[in-house]
Amino acid sequence: MSSHPLPPATAERILAWFLRGNPAGRCVLGDLRQEFVALSGARTPARARRWYWSQVFGIGLRYMGLPIVIRPYVTAHRRPGIAYGAAENVRLAVRTLRRRPVFTGAAVLTLALGIGANSAMFSVVKEVILSPLPFAAADRVVQVWDRAPDASPASARPMSYMNFADYRSGNEVFSRMVAFTGAAVYRVEDEVLESVRSRYISAEFFEMMGVRPFDGRLFRPDEDLQGVVNVIVVTYEYWQRELGGEDVVGQVLPLQRFVGVRGAPWVQSGYEIIGILPPGVDLPPGLSSTGYGSLAGTDIFLPFGLSFGGPAIRGIYRLRVLAELRDGVTPEQARANLQGIAAGIAEEDPESQAGLTVEVAPVVEQPRRAYGAALGFLWAATALVLFVACASVSSLLLGWGVVREHELAVRGALGAGTRRIFGQLATEALVLAGFAGVLSLGLAYWGTALIKALAPPGMHRLDEIGVDAGVLGFTLVVSLVTVLLVGLWPALRGARRRSSEALKEAGARGGTMARTRSLRVLISAEVALSLVLLTGAGLMLQTFWNLTGVETGVARDALLRVDIQRLGPALSKHRGDEALIALFQLLRDRVEAVPGVTSFAMADIGPLTGRETTGGDITLTDRSSADNAHAMADWNFVSPGFFKTLGVRFLAGRTFDEDQWVATRSAPPPAASDPPDYSAVANPLEVVISDAMARKFWPDQNPLDQIFHWGRQDPDILRETLGVVRWAREWDPRYPPPSPLKVVGVVTDVRDRLEGESGPTYYTLNVSWGTRLFVRTSVEPAGMAEVLRREVEAVDSEITVLRVRTIDEIVSELSADSRFRALMVVSYAVMATLITCLGLFGVLTFAMAQRTREIGVRVTLGATRRDIARLVLGQGARLAGVGIGVGLLLVVWMTRYVSSLLYGVVALDPLTLAAVTALIFGLALFAAYLPARMAMRVDPIEALRKG
Amino acid sequence: MRGRYIGEFEQMVLLGLLQCRDQPYAPEIRKVLEERASRPVSRGALYRTLDRLAGKGYLEWEFEDPTPVPERGGHPMRRFRITEAGRDALRASRTALLSLWDGVESEVERA
Numbered sequence A: 001m002s003s004h005p006l007p008p009a010t011a012e013r014i015l016a017w018f019l020r021g022n023p024a025g026r027c028v029l030g031d032l033r034q035e036f037v038a039l040s041g042a043r044t045p046a047r048a049r050r051w052y053w054s055q056v057f058g059i060g061l062r063y064m065g066l067p068i069v070i071r072p073y074v075t076a077h078r079r080p081g082i083a084y085g086a087a088e089n090v091r092l093a094v095r096t097l098r099r100r101p102v103f104t105g106a107a108v109l110t111l112a113l114g115i116g117a118n119s120a121m122f123s124v125v126k127e128v129i130l131s132p133l134p135f136a137a138a139d140r141v142v143q144v145w146d147r148a149p150d151a152s153p154a155s156a157r158p159m160s161y162m163n164f165a166d167y168r169s170g171n172e173v174f175s176r177m178v179a180f181t182g183a184a185v186y187r188v189e190d191e192v193l194e195s196v197r198s199r200y201i202s203a204e205f206f207e208m209m210g211v212r213p214f215d216g217r218l219f220r221p222d223e224d225l226q227g228v229v230n231v232i233v234v235t236y237e238y239w240q241r242e243l244g245g246e247d248v249v250g251q252v253l254p255l256q257r258f259v260g261v262r263g264a265p266w267v268q269s270g271y272e273i274i275g276i277l278p279p280g281v282d283l284p285p286g287l288s289s290t291g292y293g294s295l296a297g298t299d300i301f302l303p304f305g306l307s308f309g310g311p312a313i314r315g316i317y318r319l320r321v322l323a324e325l326r327d328g329v330t331p332e333q334a335r336a337n338l339q340g341i342a343a344g345i346a347e348e349d350p351e352s353q354a355g356l357t358v359e360v361a362p363v364v365e366q367p368r369r370a371y372g373a374a375l376g377f378l379w380a381a382t383a384l385v386l387f388v389a390c391a392s393v394s395s396l397l398l399g400w401g402v403v404r405e406h407e408l409a410v411r412g413a414l415g416a417g418t419r420r421i422f423g424q425l426a427t428e429a430l431v432l433a434g435f436a437g438v439l440s441l442g443l444a445y446w447g448t449a450l451i452k453a454l455a456p457p458g459m460h461r462l463d464e465i466g467v468d469a470g471v472l473g474f475t476l477v478v479s480l481v482t483v484l485l486v487g488l489w490p491a492l493r494g495a496r497r498r499s500s501e502a503l504k505e506a507g508a509r510g511g512t513m514a515r516t517r518s519l520r521v522l523i524s525a526e527v528a529l530s531l532v533l534l535t536g537a538g539l540m541l542q543t544f545w546n547l548t549g550v551e552t553g554v555a556r557d558a559l560l561r562v563d564i565q566r567l568g569p570a571l572s573k574h575r576g577d578e579a580l581i582a583l584f585q586l587l588r589d590r591v592e593a594v595p596g597v598t599s600f601a602m603a604d605i606g607p608l609t610g611r612e613t614t615g616g617d618i619t620l621t622d623r624s625s626a627d628n629a630h631a632m633a634d635w636n637f638v639s640p641g642f643f644k645t646l647g648v649r650f651l652a653g654r655t656f657d658e659d660q661w662v663a664t665r666s667a668p669p670p671a672a673s674d675p676p677d678y679s680a681v682a683n684p685l686e687v688v689i690s691d692a693m694a695r696k697f698w699p700d701q702n703p704l705d706q707i708f709h710w711g712r713q714d715p716d717i718l719r720e721t722l723g724v725v726r727w728a729r730e731w732d733p734r735y736p737p738p739s740p741l742k743v744v745g746v747v748t749d750v751r752d753r754l755e756g757e758s759g760p761t762y763y764t765l766n767v768s769w770g771t772r773l774f775v776r777t778s779v780e781p782a783g784m785a786e787v788l789r790r791e792v793e794a795v796d797s798e799i800t801v802l803r804v805r806t807i808d809e810i811v812s813e814l815s816a817d818s819r820f821r822a823l824m825v826v827s828y829a830v831m832a833t834l835i836t837c838l839g840l841f842g843v844l845t846f847a848m849a850q851r852t853r854e855i856g857v858r859v860t861l862g863a864t865r866r867d868i869a870r871l872v873l874g875q876g877a878r879l880a881g882v883g884i885g886v887g888l889l890l891v892v893w894m895t896r897y898v899s900s901l902l903y904g905v906v907a908l909d910p911l912t913l914a915a916v917t918a919l920i921f922g923l924a925l926f927a928a929y930l931p932a933r934m935a936m937r938v939d940p941i942e943a944l945r946k947g
Numbered sequence B: 001m002r003g004r005y006i007g008e009f010e011q012m013v014l015l016g017l018l019q020c021r022d023q024p025y026a027p028e029i030r031k032v033l034e035e036r037a038s039r040p041v042s043r044g045a046l047y048r049t050l051d052r053l054a055g056k057g058y059l060e061w062e063f064e065d066p067t068p069v070p071e072r073g074g075h076p077m078r079r080f081r082i083t084e085a086g087r088d089a090l091r092a093s094r095t096a097l098l099s100l101w102d103g104v105e106s107e108v109e110r111a
Helices: A009-018 A025-040 A045-064 A068-077 A086-099 A101-130 A161-170 A204-209 A236-242 A331-348 A363-403 A405-413 A418-454 A469-496 A499-508 A512-548 A577-592 A642-646 A691-697 A715-724 A781-795 A807-814 A816-850 A852-860 A865-901 A910-936 A940-946 B008-019 B026-036 B043-056 B084-101 B105-110
Strands: A141-147 A174-189 A192-201 A231-234 A252-261 A264-276 A300-303 A320-325 A357-362 A559-564 A597-603 A616-620 A632-638 A650-653 A685-690 A707-710 A740-747 A761-765 A772-777 A801-806 B059-064 B077-082
Touching (some): A009 A025, A009 A045, A025 A045, A025 B026, A025 B077, A086 A418, A101 A363, A101 A418, A101 A469, A141 A331, A161 A331, A174 A204, A231 A236, A363 A816, A512 A807, A512 A865, A577 A597, A577 A772, A577 A781, A597 A632, A642 A772, A685 A691, A691 A761, A740 A761, A772 A781, A781 A801, A801 A807, A807 A816, A816 A910, A852 A865, A852 A940, B008 B043, B008 B084, B026 B077, B043 B059, B077 B084
Parallel strands (some): A231 A264, A685 A740
Antiparallel strands (some): A141 A320, A174 A192, A174 A252, A174 A320, A231 A300, A252 A264, A559 A801, A597 A772, A616 A632, A616 A707, A650 A740, A685 A761, A707 A740, B059 B077
């Protein structure tokens, strides 16, 4: 017997369930088995099984006659002679709903808005948070970073080579540990340099991503080691775009690469193309909220071994590090293991590594970290809208149910059972949800497009977002849950009522409000949730306004920022400080000659870059080593006229001597055999510092004329060298040359980001890395972009203008995140409030209609119109009041979740709360006003006669 | 009178049953219908119709021991047989159809 193939057991069980209660059901099962056996001889097993499954559903549907969900109603209501099938139920529901187009339209639209918003939001969350990262074993890949003692746990500092090497060789928890870092590379073509986006990358990185070469090979582990191996791997896209898609493996590409060796920081040579990556390799995006490196957008990969250059110092942090956990190792265990190694490092090199902490976090959590709070907030807002929509439709159905009690009671008296009536009401809800589901799908498509248009650029996987099968499934689930929420409560109420009572009451027409308590609960809940949403919207709007109006430290009107491709020493011309100064002067002459331009300046960073300033080490001569351990400040190179052009105010002192240019800072420390040049020591360089720097390092002193040094140095040696022995003593070659920097001026803080505090910053006169030109105009700046682009590019063919923007435009780009949140929450809040007002209006109107007779009696007994208006308005006010009270409690409870998203406003902002409360209350009264007017017009005689 | 009319598919099933002569079971009826009427017959529709015809009393069945057919997995077999009422219904619908066809055959054929 067992030699015969058997049909799929699950399918057979399902069929048996379909046929349960059928006396001949087992015969059908037997027939199908027999046919299955016969068929198995002629077809492949898979096809036979598919055939069986299709038969199961074919037969099942015939026996059900309709979807499984409605089945219980149908069997319950079937009566001999009367076709009480679900199809009839649906037909009846559609007919009933069509008789009330306003009710139906409102209910369907309300639900569709709620579900549509949810689907749109889900499609974003799915891509941004739920989508896997492009690793072969993404759940085991962790990010590893070192943390300075005073940094927050989430701020991921790049790692030094030496620390990486120690972790890699010493750990017992990773099966692979890889690193990558940025490379400065230009492609040399006909004497012209063209910037190429490139990264140094560990050989095992591609293995970790599960990537195989499209052509040629990828890096070998020995190419990770220091040594000159001039090979590169290019992406498929770069190969197609720049290399013509020809057979390039084995060919040599001339590149100029920054190696950072003193005297010859840039080296030009040929690099053999050894491999091409497959098309569409999904490189990991930024791996944390602090912009911890990204591989996306890379054109050329260089072997990790080539990245060694300059000194092996633990204090130079350049690597971004990922690792793959061994089986069964948790990130916590890995962290504990690495922390042991870190303790050894801190002991060995206490000067730069004291208090070293290492962090290990799964990469799958990174997008969640970056966007979790914001998306979570939007998600919660969306869910609230859906709840409000459900509550609103529920109250509509419930109110309608009360109106229809008489009708239902008559039906009951004519023999419709409880289940029959329940089935009818539930079917109505199902039909409503069905229409809403279809409509919401359209809204979801539209909403997703809207979110994509509004979302801040650079959001992870933004391009992938779209309504797809997952979203459809989600919509379906939400629709069904909504049906349960919306349909069953009124259906249960409707079904529970004993027909005799209902008939009696319906005849008597009194005391209906007692039975509408659930209605009032729903309306109050809606008011409460709307208040929460409106408060959120108010806070987000204020945050957005605060960000756009933030004190940037520069005079914002009529100021343009021109971003150009990095000049630096890479370009074939303008090499060396002298040439760059000459170039700056050329640019200045040319730009200032443009009519309407009042001044011109250049800087390497400049304000509002959006980056998080980390700062570099500095040393203050008059402090101990311990005090200097975490002295850091950001060093900006600016041209003459920088402060004047940007409108940065001086708080004290003056600007530096505009002839005293500072040499390039990329000079590495001298070799031991190379005696340092101390001639500058007697003649300190003038620097201007920011207010934040003055406050941090010289809080109770006059910062002017204070001296400090660039880099981490030994203050004892500095003191000795500069003060007592001067430079007669041999300088410790581990330290940078002791060029002292003297504070000559203090300026207001210039922001790099809109949020947070400005870090300590100092400015010196140098244009060697200038990438940003600043132009102040006396005319409307927006129209000048093209002229400036032309003039700047005319100075030299190797200068490419990337973008020209006004400071206001930059501010608007930087506040895109917050604008996005504000817009979303505001639209949600408006939607919820509208729905609530509709609901309130509907319920009060309905209550009014019920009380017409009572009002007639009151008027007859001498009540004035004013009394009647007060009666109805008071009812609305009470409902709103309860809702507002509950809503305020909810707002207090949610404060801790939104605080991190706010700027310049506290979560319990009294003004916002007062405004929102007043708004909701006013709208509630307005919604109650129309029914109140209706009530005032009640003609007592008519009302009594009708009753 | 109304109750005695049977639908087209019901007629076909009854006729198919009779074509099989020797108390067939459902797959055999299906085979005959597909071969003779050259139209696809879904099992669901067939089983449903057989149940309905039995409900109207036009056919009856008896269970048969499945032991000789091991591939049925022990599930019983159902052999169908037309009842007298079923024959009456077939006859009635045949009479009705024939009287309706009377004199119009040439019309239909010509078209």
